[in-house]
Amino acid sequence: PPRLSCPKSSFNMRLLMCTFTDQLITIVPVAVAAALSTYLLTRYFSSQSSPESRVNMSVNKDSPKVVHSFDMEDIGNKAVYCRCWRSKKFPYCDGTHTKHNEETGDNVGPLIIKKKTP
Numbered sequence: 001p002p003r004l005s006c007p008k009s010s011f012n013m014r015l016l017m018c019t020f021t022d023q024l025i026t027i028v029p030v031a032v033a034a035a036l037s038t039y040l041l042t043r044y045f046s047s048q049s050s051p052e053s054r055v056n057m058s059v060n061k062d063s064p065k066v067v068h069s070f071d072m073e074d075i076g077n078k079a080v081y082c083r084c085w086r087s088k089k090f091p092y093c094d095g096t097h098t099k100h101n102e103e104t105g106d107n108v109g110p111l112i113i114k115k116k117t118p
């Protein structure tokens with residue numbers, strides 16, 4: 001873009017505006033590059049899941065996604081499913097969430113599905 005011809009001396013409004021414009025021309029690209037770099041680095045590091053941030057520590061780790069499906073007819077009168085991912089009987093709750101909650105201060109518990117009794 002065409003640049004203003006800035007006077008080299010004498011303080012006046014035009015000199016002030018030229019100085020401001022020169023600073024903006026320098027600062028804006030640096031600020032944009034810094035913001036873009038921060039955004040890309042944040043996205044990169046947030047996509048890297050560390051073992052500490054994982055919920056599933058041991059269930060079917062060789063599978064890309066752990067999914068269980070049940071037919072309602074097969075559940076019976078009551079089923080208790082683990083939501084803490086610590087159960088040795090996963091997907092069923094075995095009470096391990098109590099120990100997990102005591103050790104971590106967490107408050108997770110099972111999903112209980114039961115039929116209404118008439």
Ligand code: FES
Pocket residue numbers: 081082083084085086087092093094095096097098108109110111
């Ligand atoms: S053992 Fe995981 S919710 Fe009970």
